[in-house]
Amino acid sequence: MHKTIIKLTCPDRVGLLARITAFIAEHGGNLDEVHQFTDSQAGWFFTRMAIETETLRLPLAQLRAEFSPLAAELNAQWTIRREADKMRIVLMVSRLGHCLADLLWRWKAGELPCDIAAVVANHEDFRTTVEREGIPFHHIPFTPGEKAAAFTNIERIWTDAGADLIVLARYMQIIPPDLCHRWQGRIINIHHSFLPSFVGANPYQRAWERGVKLIGATCHYVTPDLDEGPILEQEVIRAEHFHDTEDLLRLGRDCEKQALARGVRWHLSDRVLLHGKRTVVFRD
Amino acid sequence: MHKTIIKLTCPDRVGLLARITAFIAEHGGNLDEVHQFTDSQAGWFFTRMAIETETLRLPLAQLRAEFSPLAAELNAQWTIRREADKMRIVLMVSRLGHCLADLLWRWKAGELPCDIAAVVANHEDFRTTVEREGIPFHHIPFTPGEKAAAFTNIERIWTDAGADLIVLARYMQIIPPDLCHRWQGRIINIHHSFLPSFVGANPYQRAWERGVKLIGATCHYVTPDLDEGPILEQEVIRAEHFHDTEDLLRLGRDCEKQALARGVRWHLSDRVLLHGKRTVVFRD
Amino acid sequence: MHKTIIKLTCPDRVGLLARITAFIAEHGGNLDEVHQFTDSQAGWFFTRMAIETETLRLPLAQLRAEFSPLAAELNAQWTIRREADKMRIVLMVSRLGHCLADLLWRWKAGELPCDIAAVVANHEDFRTTVEREGIPFHHIPFTPGEKAAAFTNIERIWTDAGADLIVLARYMQIIPPDLCHRWQGRIINIHHSFLPSFVGANPYQRAWERGVKLIGATCHYVTPDLDEGPILEQEVIRAEHFHDTEDLLRLGRDCEKQALARGVRWHLSDRVLLHGKRTVVFRD
């Protein structure tokens, strides 16, 4: 079954669901899966609807055009997308390759519905790993004083690749604020701590020093405020006194891989809706 | 805000959600929360809708009457209930009081939206615990050869109490098949293992002997087939080699309390829909 | 079997375990359970040994006297205690009673090997709950400007009760620094967040605002630095977008109860060894 996905958020008001389902019914659409959430603290409405594409009487472009006036009236942010039109993503990595390897494996196994358009790295370490999968590998090193130029190159790669989503898979360079703004809601990072604990550098060392009994990882959208973006997913694992910093790094890798893979998967299937600092995630 | 809850399951067909939301809109109902699930393997549809009671233009009885023909046409099993009309429950217990104490505490704290109409026990141990909360306590002992008589008494208590739900909170007598049939979908049990592992007696001892690394508890509806009823919730905890059977009993109690409390809470708020051996749980 | 417990920490050096086990063997002691940990990052040694009391040829006082010179030579902090000599504890509570009720229940069920000498509260709410268990209840209210006097009273209760351990079971008054110092390592608190996230007030509200996907609770020793004391245990539970602040409070209560109960149990059985900001916990 092919699916067409409507994703929509707007201020809450009476009868929203009925109006949207009526619109779909009007065009013959058979609903396969409906998620709805009303955040009454924020007065905001969120929905995701999966329609059987075959039942729709209009082609995609026309469906969007017909939906536009209703969406405008509702003051909505929305997308309508065919599941089969996979998003294009660019992976960014530095010297720790566990998330990269994990994402590549899941992508080949069909767990991540996307095309990987390119991998960008500030080191050469993973060229072979990437190129043997038939994916273009771009080495953009950082030399002092030329950070701006590097990011200009990087954004060009993103744009040329037609990227819908950028995934920072343990990429250790800070994305400049203007890039964050232009790509808002389209850059996902994995932070190696259970945010908001241990914002910034060396979280595992600091977790060891603080003596926490659980360590974690956080998958979040990137915003100009470092490690402050909306959270998609978090994962934790028990830490015990006999785990030194090296052990925490090892245990943490499993958290990082899982939190990132889930967050990316949900984004790719239009299951994440943003509202300020919070996300609505219709998990699968 | 007061809520009216529609809970419905029926064979899947096109346009179900639109028809039901349209019916609600027709009667002025403002939807607060909608859950929908289509089980495509089984070809079955499930929904739960919470409507703001104040926006409905009909009283409850009339709303039900108006809904009847639609429901009949859809071949649906359904209820419409006001959240404020709390279900009445009867708790059953033997000699282990941790689930009883936990449920009583949660009930007083407002976590379990119900009235506790009575507690039935086959021992006297918890009379004080129960009566000091103002709840009637019935001691129905089991003497050899008089099991049938005892269960006749028990069913009379259930009926007299106007019970909507029976909760077996570590009740160690097996409910007779005819009672299971008459009260189908209205008796919840907590089994002290991670089903289908260790069906039957002494699960912790058998878990120890098998050397499992996680133990658990299962909250399920009671059916004539022992420990085979539809599962509402399960909880697990790590077991290590240094845990002897006594330790497993202790650790397991925490699983039992949580799995039972969650299952009961979800039933009480119309969040559990049954289909054969499976449950659909719209968690909160 | 009765047990005598040696708990010891000291700077690491060669042959520590052999020397201590030799001392025990010399006095006829049969070891039932031995835990040892060397923190090589800190250069520190930790051990807990459970000896069958019946096999020891010396009474407790004399065993301690004989052990003293060895311990002094090792520069050790240590205790030798008979498990049967239960610690005496004082519980402190404000207006949220879930941890109090949970600890009382576990104590009656034999999960917490201690005597509860008294409960101190700054409100009257739980007098009946406490007194019907035969435990003295002290109401020490806080009136503006008389905080010091209140804590003088409180410390007198602790001292008169012969308290080995103070447990803050959702006690919402900040313990003054001098009390923290005098009772160092003998006051356990439950904080209603996954520390170091959300230090201070209203953690659930702040967790909701930050949109975290897991919430938690932290059981820690109290030090003059608020919420900065060594952590004994942490527990987490998943939070989803549909959980409002009230839901987080409800879910968090289960984390709080479990983390506190485990931390207290481990302290009561000499399973927690302190070193700076970190704890070594030989779990059971």
Next chain:
Amino acid sequence: MHKTIIKLTCPDRVGLLARITAFIAEHGGNLDEVHQFTDSQAGWFFTRMAIETETLRLPLAQLRAEFSPLAAELNAQWTIRREADKMRIVLMVSRLGHCLADLLWRWKAGELPCDIAAVVANHEDFRTTVEREGIPFHHIPFTPGEKAAAFTNIERIWTDAGADLIVLARYMQIIPPDLCHRWQGRIINIHHSFLPSFVGANPYQRAWERGVKLIGATCHYVTPDLDEGPILEQEVIRAEHFHDTEDLLRLGRDCEKQALARGVRWHLSDRVLLHGKRTVVFRD
């Protein structure tokens, strides 16, 4: 620091730990890490001791020789091994490659202290994946009526490779009983269910039908009784009503990878001690 590991199990008796630590002290050994466990239900003693190799005054072979009489007297099963002498392992795989890929990645990352001597598969699918890591790949297909011959070949590969451990990484052929006997305690399997639930074929399908709310994976030693061998590790993940069998397969893969990787790691570092159907695992 180089380590020498003593692993020992024997019937329990007084003074075991003192005698063994005394033996080590006699030969100059500095203990870095000691684990001990007495199973009082079974009357059995288990220990693992890590000694700093540099402090030992005897070479390995001589240390073993000196230890022999003591071990014989204690009726012990034991090994003494230098951590630096990595075990050699052979991986077995069929058509599902997630565990294979995961183990290869962890091995390269240094998480699995071993040499991978060979990979054996009954299909050609992963030849490239394996050979590009410089590991020999053996394709041993199964043709009807020639199962015995295939396993003769397989055992020859194991023997020629000098294998210390065989890892069945989703290998879908049943190991014949005689092979199980000859390689007892040296074959580790991952079963794709939370044993003892769903022994045998199609566990995810059966988990879906039973409607369990958690699914899992079990890492265990292989014995002639299918899926009945001693368990090293188990992992679980939540399943909800909206997960169909395909989803369970996907979620289960993460459990399988983790449970297998941990079990193998612990075996490779002499952290697993067997006793009948149970394992003692001194986790790291």
